[in-house]
Amino acid sequence: ELIHHQKSTSIAMTTTAIVLTAALQILHLSYSVAANSKPEVIPAGKSCANQLMPRNQLPKYEAPTSNLKTIRHEDMERKQLGLPERFAITNTIPGDYFSNAAWETVDDGRQALRQEVDATHGFDEANGCKNLNFHFKPYIMPPGCNLTIYDPEVDEMMIGPFTDKHNNVHGEFFTIIVxxxxxxxxxxxxxxxxxxxxxxxxxxxxxxxxxxGVSTTTTSEQPQDDGVDVVGLGRNLASPCNINAECHPEWDLEQRSVAAISLGGSLFCTGFMVNNVEQDFTPYFMTAHHCGISESNAASLVTYWNWKYDKCEEGTLTYHHDQFVSGAVFLASYPLADAVLVRLTSSPDSSWGVTYAGWDSSGKDANNVVAVHHPHVDDGMKISFQIGETLTTSWSGSTSPGDGSHIKVPSWYNGTTEPGSSGSPLFDSEHRVIGQLHGGAAACGNYLPDWYGKFSASFHDGEFRRWLDPKNKGTTTVDTIKESKNCGNGNLDPPEACDGNDFGGKTCADYGFLSGGALSCSQQCQVITDNCANGCGNDVREDNEICDGDDLDGTACANLGYTSGDLSCKQDCSGYDTTQCESILYGPQSISARQGDEISFCVDVATDISSLKFLMSGGNGDGDLLVRRGYSPTAQDHDCMPYLYGNDEQCTYESAIQGKYCAVVHGYTSFEATLVVKTPDAIAVGCSSDGECDDGIPCTVDTCNMETGLCENTPDDSVCDDKLFCTGTETCDVTYGCQTGRNPCPDFGSTCDEEEGGRCLTCSVMETFDDSTFGRTAGWSTNGSTCKTGSFVVGRPNKVTSRGVRTQVDGDHTTGSGYALYSSPNLRKGSHDIDKGTCIVKSPTYEVKEKSLLGIWYFFGQRNARDDPEDGFKIELIITGSTTETISLVEIGDKRNHARWTYASEIIPANSKVQINVEATDGERRGDFIEAG
Structure with missing residues (x-):
């Protein structure tokens, strides 16, 4: 049995507040962080040292001494446990340091605040300290000001300047290495x-x-075993079988997408830029989930670019101290495939030549794969090659396909992977990413396997496609791209759709115009189809089209769950383009207040959404916007406070989770402004007719409010009255449907008989699944099912929401114990829902001696409408007496449907038998997200 080690893992971040300066707590947030540029400013401490106090009089922090022997022992244990490569020890600054730091003025009018950090004795061995990096929290820098960190004795040992461009929504900043x-x-x-x-x-x-990675050791000076220092070099290099990336220039485009990364200033991994279907150079970045990036620490991510030797052999490793990006916004993770997706807080500068890796989301197995990675800390980029087939498996498994979450690389033909390589991309022979490194036992001198989290699993089941295919075009492959500034040169360069007469071989037919015609190209290098004939693009919706140009078949944003916006048609007429649709949660509202007064309100976000924006603008005076999740913000306790002059202020939550969000607008002076809160997601149920408002609950009167475009579902208790005394007085609940009244029977244990006067003789029995074994079917049969996944079993449903639609409920409505018969297991969005066929479950046959009421609680959720006509849900009762009759109790067709516990019932005659048949279908033409129970 192999002992599998991960190449890095999660970290714990210290969060104690530390004081560096005596500055006031004034928060000035900017919402972008620019990539660093080469120093252009000489700090006053270097250029005007003779005008400032001597160095020996500056406030100084001396790092405590750590035991290197103990640290190395810890690192050996960390390696065995699969923990991340560590390169630094974090020292939190006590609050009383630098409290006496003083501002000084030089002749040119600048003011300087200086303090010294000395870690030369940070370890108990001579020359134990190799470098420093720093975490500033908060980091709020006004325009025109600079932060520089430098060794006053060595000119080239300087990083910065860091400026107001490094302010960010996190309010903190991690530096690169000095x-x-x-x-x-x-x-x-x-x-x-x-x-x-x-x-x-x-x-x-x-x-x-x-x-x-700041030394100049040549590649011939490699260690003789796994990352051990070369005697006399003091370096932690990759093992000798590794291959320098520069030796394979045919993979240069892909290599430029790969970065060495640090997290929390102390841990080390690899990651890569990832392209998206729109090819718009959004700075999406992927790495391994076990590298530890989360919503709480994404600000500590620092990416280092072009960290390579300058030639294949005997080369020099150049440390590009100006080629880095600090900070990221967490978007999504998919632990099953060990993947995490973030958006860097700024794009890498185009002059660095950073590329955006292409990918293949089809999930097919690949041959002859290539890994590009950063093993260990003090070495350059490496490349590894495998010859032969890979295998789809579970994590560390060998049986295919397993759970389909990983790719097994049986062994490496040239090169290997090592600690620090985690999160690095695996490319197929077409130079497209198919996975990122999770871990394994591969090393120099053995032929053991590695496992990569499968990109297609993260893309589909982990819903990374929400960002990487934002318009849901269904594209399965994209290529690696490099930012082009060459539009107009007549040559087609990514991300151009055309350039001059170069359309990449495409014709009008590729855009749906089957009758011919000629394409033309705009000055922005976008394709123009005005001269194509008939078909898609002629502004007339035809039978094989969802829409065409301005012909939207009467559909608007409000019909698709938004409150407002302009709906358009996709270029290929295959569906609607909702990028200009939005949902307004508050406003637009005119607001005003006097100086010192406040306006406050909260909005409830019913489901997780991609972003939530609070926008204040216009008017006059100066109002200050503060926002906080969960409760009303204050100047001391808030998530966002831009604190700008005037009223143009904005607060944005990326990947906002369900809950309450509260805002306060404080009158810095008297002001008037307009305020709106909105999201680009569909969160409303838009309608244009009563028929679109059917909520699947028989006892509600479903109408469409034509003024608001919103459905109104009014309960009608009379629909629920079954005319039976034993069931009490029934009522209609707008969420759960008909609710039985209080049972009048004193002895709840058998059937219920009635006599005149309402005297109760015996009472009914409730059958639940709570005493059944998890994962079994409690005597119900699934014979006849054709679905690939989602077969009904007993268990606890978990609430699942996808794109604003609740497709699965929490627990068991009737008993509260939690067990139900449902399409399981489904612990996350898109995992094992009902797919590619019909899932069937039939009850045992029940004998009914007396006239009785059979009641069933059910739920059904479907995310999309108009995918397949077969999509839907039904419950049938097969009643056998003198004859056999099949009654359709519930039938829901192909439509967008929120899952909720709903009650349905039917009177069963005496001396009969009844069997319950439940079917839920996801057609095979276009997959949907469907759940039932």
Missing amino acids: NSCDVIIEVDIPPGVDKSDVNVVLHSVNVGYKGF
Whole structure:
């Protein structure tokens, strides 16, 4: 049995607040973080040192001494446990340090605030400290001001300047490595800037005990075993069988998408930029889930680009200190396939040549795969090759397909992977990503396997497609792209759709115009189909089209679950383009207040959404917007407070989760403005006719309010009255349907008989699944099912919401114990829902001696409408007496349907038998997201 080790894992982040400066707590948030550029500003401490106090009088933080022997022992244990490669020790700064730091003024009017950090004795061995990096929290820098970190004795050991462009929504900033252990941290502000506006607090100093790719060792000086230091070099290099990436220039385009990454200033992994179907250069970035990136620590991600030797052999490893991006916004993770997707807070500068990796989401097995990765800390990018087939498996499994979440690489033909390689991309022979490294036992000198989280699993089941195919075009492959600034040169360069007369071989037929014609190209290198003949693009919807140009068949954003916006048609007429649709949760509302007064309100977000925006604009005066999730914000407790002059302020939550979001607008002066809260997601049920408002609950009167475009479902208790005394007085619940009244029977244990006067003789029995075994069917039969996944079993449903539609409920409505018969197991969106056929479950046959009421609680959720005409749900009762009769109790067709516990009932005659037949179908033509129970 192999002992599988992960190449890195999650980390715990220290969150103690630390004081670096005496600045006031004034939060000025900017909503983009620019990539760093080469230093253009010389700090006053270097250019005007003779005008400032001597270095020995500066406030100083001295890092405590750590035991390197203990650290190395911990690292050996970490490796055995599959924990991430560690290169630094985090030291949190006590709150009383730097409280006496003072601003100084130089002759040119600049003011400087300096303090020293000394970690030369950070370890108990000589030269134990290799480098430093820093975490500032908060980091709020006014325009025109600079933060620089430098070794006053060595000119080239300087990082920065860091400016207001590094302010971000997280309000914190992680720096890159400085190759020194005794530095000055300096803030310079120009004349006219109030120093109280600077709020830069040093939260931690991360002291490196391993080199971080800043040396110039040649590739011939490699270690003789797994990452052990070469004697005399003091470097932590990859093992000798690794191949420098520069030796294979045919993979250069893909190599440029790969970055070495640090997390929390102390841990090390690999990741890569990932292209999307729109090819719009959105800075999406993927790595392994076990590398530890989460919503709470994404701000600590730092990506290092082009970390390669300058030639194949005997090369120099150049540390591009200006080619990095600090910070990210967490988007999604899919632990089953060990994948995480983030959006960097800024795009890598186009001059760096960073590319966006193409991918294949089809899920097919690949031959002859290639890995590009960063093993260990102090070495350059490597490339590895496998010859032969790969296998779809579970994590660390060998049986195919297993759960389909991983790709097994049986062994490496050239090269290998090592600690630090986690999260690196696996490319197929077409140069497209098919996975990211999870872990394995591969190493130099063995022929053991590695496992990669399967990209297609993350894309589909993990719903990464929500970002990588935002318009749901169904594209399965995209290629690696590099930002093009060449539109107009007559040559087709990504992401151009055309250039001059170069259409990449496409004709009008490729855009749905089967009768011919000629394409033309716009000045923005976009295809124009005006001269194509008939078919898609002629503004007339035909039988094989959902829409065509302006012909939307009467459909608007409101019909698709939005409250407003402009609906358009996809270019290929296959569906609607909802990118200009939106849902308004509040406003647009005119607001006003006097100086010192406040306006407050909250909005309820009923389901997880991709983003939530609070937008204030226009008017006059100066109002300050504050926003907080869960409760009303204050100046001291808020998620967002832009604190800008005037009223143009915005707060945005990316990937906003379900819950309450509250806003306060404080009158800094008297003001008037307009405020709106909105999301680009569909969260309303738009309608244009009563027929569209059927909620599947028989006892509600379903109508469409033509003014608001919203459905109104009014309960009608009379529909629920079964005329039976024993069931009490029935009522209609708008969520759960008909509700039985209080049972009048004193002894709840058998059937219920009635006599005149309403005297109750015996009572009914409730059958539940709570005493059944999890995963079994409790005597119900699934024979005849044709579905591929989603077969009915006993278990606990979990609430599932996808694109604003609730497709699965929580627990068991009637007993509260939690067990039900449902399409299981389904612990996450898109995993084992009903797919490609009909899932059937039939009850045992029940004998009914007395006239009785059979009641059934059920739920059915379907995300999309108009996918397949077969899609839907039904419950039938097969009643056998003197004859056999099949009664349709519930029937729901192919439509968007929110799952909710719903009650249905039928009177069963005496001396008969009854069997219950339940069917839920997802057609095979176009897959949908369907759940039932």
